[in-house]
Amino acid sequence: MGRNKGGRPEKKPEDKATQQVHLRLTPKEYTALGQLENDTGLNRTTLFRKRVLENQSFIVTKDVINQLSIIGADIGKVGNNINQLAKHANTITKTHDLPPNIVADFNNQMKIFLEQESELNKLFRLMYRTMKG
Template sequence: MSKIRNSFFLMDNLKNKGGRPRLTAGKRSVKIVSRFTDDEYKQILALEKELGINRSQIIRTRVLHNAEMIVVNSKELIGHLDSIGAEMGRAGNNINQLARHANVIKLKGDLPPAVAEKFNSLLESYVGMQGVLEMSLRKIIRMMAK
């Protein structure tokens, strides 16, 4: 019998007495129940899978933090931003090729002044659009950081 008692006391000492400390502040203790149609629920499940965050976090973000804020699929956004960057690179390459060609023609003395003026106005327009795009991208990045 003493063997049984000794093993019982040993088992008691093996129990995990640690673990995560209990939350004192910020504990979510209130539960709100809401009903959704099958289609709405499927949309929430699709968002959950697509964004990689749980349903509660999706709903909490939409309702509490900023009703105007849109939950964004970051993978899709990065893909679009990557394609915009590639397109800007191609446009810059084309501009450099046109400028080089214009300089070669100018050295020969065959460049009409109207062509040079048109090129300069188009380049000025492109630089303005590039500035607007840059500001928009910075705005998107700031919104994503919130």
Template sequence: MTKTPKKIGRPPMLTGKRIRIIKAKLTDEEFEALLEIQKATGLNRMELIRKRVLHGGSTVTINIKELLGTLDAIGAEMGRAGNNINQLARHANILNKQGNLTPEVIIEFNKLFTAYIRIQQELEKTLRQILRAMKST
């Protein structure tokens, strides 16, 4: 008795299979513009064309790799800022125990910490807007 070999790969699509082909002629300038948009969005050519044609020209496209890289850098910078704040607070506690903490240092620290909190809140607000924009596309 011989076994039939298993098929390797993705199973065939039963619905939603793309079988229609369209062709478009572009000038050199139009083709270069298409390549620039493709590079900026990180989408392959067919994904880009489908989004633009089917969802309109005003669709927001986001380069996910670039966004994640930027968010990673922002997260690292926020972590460094948090470490600096902890070090400053520790130093202020040491100065306070020694009786050397001046009101000017406290005022300056509070001013800088307030600015840091405001920037962090603006960052959170912007990230929520980005997530909403990504969900709507």
């Protein structure tokens, strides 16, 4: 009985990457490639495969991840503020002291927020589909 080595299962011969491609770059291009590697956190091989073979025009960089994190936190804060405003409005409504123009303004602002949130969700779905390939 053979000894179980564990680890990753062996690839099929047709799945092994055995062919090499050599590429010459100018010093400026080489620097740009290094910067792209740093920005994306991907190695050169993965960058070339995604951009050339998979025709992926959008690559997520560390800056994009940081911005998405900030946007996510801001959306959470907005949601919290909306909940606080709704609670306050419900309290005031019970005493009948809420002017109708404030309700109308709130509804307009909420409509704008929901439209922007919808656009942001569309963008996130597009980014996800692009990253997924």
